Amino acid sequence: MKNNPTFLKQQLHLYFNAIFETQLINEIAENGIYATYERSDILVDIGLEMTHIPLIINGLVKISREDSHENEILLYYLEEGDTCAISFINCIHRSKSMFRATAEEKVECIMFPVNKIEEWMIKYKTWRVFIIDSYHNRLEEMLNTIKSLAFLKLDNRLYNYLTNQVKIKNSEDVLITHQEIANDLNTSRVVVSRLLKTLEHEGKIQLGRHKIHVSIS
């Protein structure tokens, strides 16, 4: 029912009217598949062939990379209106994904076929701009992650991570466990717990069960 073009068209108009021309919206609606994901569902996994790319209508998607020894590292998040342009370019040449995309919150998105990307790039200027902007944004966020990894000690990375969570989740109360943070930062839970305790003593955060309150000054 939700996959009919009319429904997609309505959704697209609602969120992307300002960015895309009508004709493009119609094409996306005709070729796209509406999909929803629950928290911790995997949208795209590493090494799997990618046939569709998500365009996020709302919700939050975590993009991460895993190395050969099960270590997962958080790269960046996708929010409303975002798409993963990095995988796109990758898709055109090879169809295997480099990243894993996990739903962090309930996600509504439109999955559109990879083979249309190039076609639309040529046909629609708004699409070209959208893709290039998206690529730029993703790259910038990834550079921030690299900068943090390379130059900051874990205590600073942790605080960065928390303030970023506040920004992304639109709440000063971050609902998360120490273990989950440890996974994202690729460290151990014990270390996270210790560092969080010192942050609490410094008055920067308050700890609760499954919850961390971050006071933004």
Added chain:
DNA sequence: ACATTAAGTGATT
């Protein structure tokens, strides 16, 4: 009441 999961901590490397 018991089991499970999350969080706190000293000691060691």
Added chain:
DNA sequence: AATCACTTAATGT
């Protein structure tokens, strides 16, 4: 900063 080993606290069945 990581790991071990253990404790305590909160929650689920």
